[in-house]
Structure formats: structure tokens, C-alpha cells
Amino acid sequence: DTGVSQDPRHKITKRGQNVTFRCDPISEHNRLYWYRQTLGQGPEFLTYFQNEAQLEKSRLLSDRFSAERPKGSFSTLEIQRTEQGDSAMYLCASSLRGNEQYFGPGTRLTVT
Amino acid sequence: KNQVEQSPQSLIILEGKNCTLQCNYTVSPFSNLRWYKQDTGRGPVSLTIMTFSENTKSNGRYTATLDADTKQSSLHITASQLSDSASYICVVLREGRQGGKLIFGQGTELSVKP
Numbered sequence: 001d002t003g004v005s006q007d008p009r010h011k012i013t014k015r016g017q018n019v020t021f022r023c024d025p026i027s028e029h030n031r032l033y034w035y036r037q038t039l040g041q042g043p044e045f046l047t048y049f050q051n052e053a054q055l056e057k058s059r060l061l062s063d064r065f066s067a068e069r070p071k072g073s074f075s076t077l078e079i080q081r082t083e084q085g086d087s088a089m090y091l092c093a094s095s096l097r098g099n100e101q102y103f104g105p106g107t108r109l110t111v112t
Numbered sequence: 113k114n115q116v117e118q119s120p121q122s123l124i125i126l127e128g129k130n131c132t133l134q135c136n137y138t139v140s141p142f143s144n145l146r147w148y149k150q151d152t153g154r155g156p157v158s159l160t161i162m163t164f165s166e167n168t169k170s171n172g173r174y175t176a177t178l179d180a181d182t183k184q185s186s187l188h189i190t191a192s193q194l195s196d197s198a199s200y201i202c203v204v205l206r207e208g209r210q211g212g213k214l215i216f217g218q219g220t221e222l223s224v225k226p
Contacts, residue, residue, distance in 0.1 A: 091156075106155050
């Protein structure tokens, strides 16, 4: 257990539905990252926050995806109008000022 | 193009045997290289971090090497155990503003059989 928690651990949804995932980082960490990982591949960067500011977004993050970190602590990742191609593991990581990133257990999303 | 490539894609070994996983990278500018272990259905956990000037770093039965000239790294696992079955991911931190960006390999899936 790295200290980063994610909820839910698994989510099954029907195509077209909206889903929201939550990440709670290690409490003193100011940076929070979201990644997506498909089967047999390494994680791909989606976006990251420093405190409450979203500093970078990948081109992978289409306009159906939105992430927030309103108080600089926990973060949410929402996917609107889910598609089957969104099925993946969504990983959250946190770090202190860009040092070692600690990953959460991930949320596995299945879109049917 | 900034890439990290790993080989083999998958590997099956018997318990107690040693194995070596390979990683080649073309990431620039380079900051450090990390090996992560990812159990099925879990997030990656860091095994080692190596900077440009470090050639070898050990963590128990795991030994990582780095050749910054050829841009190659290896992860050697000694006396494998069933619990070593996992995906091993090579990750390079690309230097940049605001802390840089992690570039991930696709992982090597290791299966240790009794």
C-alpha cells in the first residue's frame, strides 16, 4: 500500500453513460497525476496537477474527459458519454515537488 | 521520438532461476531511469531509480544496471520466487519544466512457475 487510494476499484458501465473516479493522494504531496493503462501496455500520461492547478493535459484527454482537484487534495476524473475504447485501468499517482511518484491501485473501467 | 522499449515482451522461468530484463530508451533530455513492478490489477511500485552517473543499483534480489552511453538498462532478478510474477516496467523521466515527464515502456510480463 503506497498511501494513494482510488475509488472505485472496478467500474462497469454501459456505453454512453458518465463515470467519475476519485483519487486521494498522500496527504503532503502537492502533485497529482492521472494515467491510463490498457492491457499489455505501460501507463500513458493523461494530466497532472500541482496543488489545485491543472498544469498539463495530454492530447489523449479528449473533451469528454475532465479532471479536477478543487482544494489541492483529492482529485476526480470524469468521463462523459463513455465509449468502448475508454475501457482501461485508470491510475493515479502523487509526488512531492516532482520527486518519486507513488501510484494508487487503479480503477479498472469496463464499458459494455 | 521519446520512447522506451522493453524486451522480452513476456518471460516464463522456473522458481529459483535468475533472469534479466532489458530496456532501451531514446528519451532526451534524460533525468533518471526507474524500474517498477506491477502486480496484476494493482498500481506500479518502484524498485529502483538510477541517475545518469549510476551504473548499478540493487534492491534485495533485484539489481538494475544503466549504460547511459548506449541508453540501455537491465533488471536482473536473482533466485526468483513465485511472488516475482508480475509486469516489470522500465520508465525514464524526461527532463522538462515543472519536473519533467515519465515515459513508460510497455512492460515485460514475468511468470515464475513452481
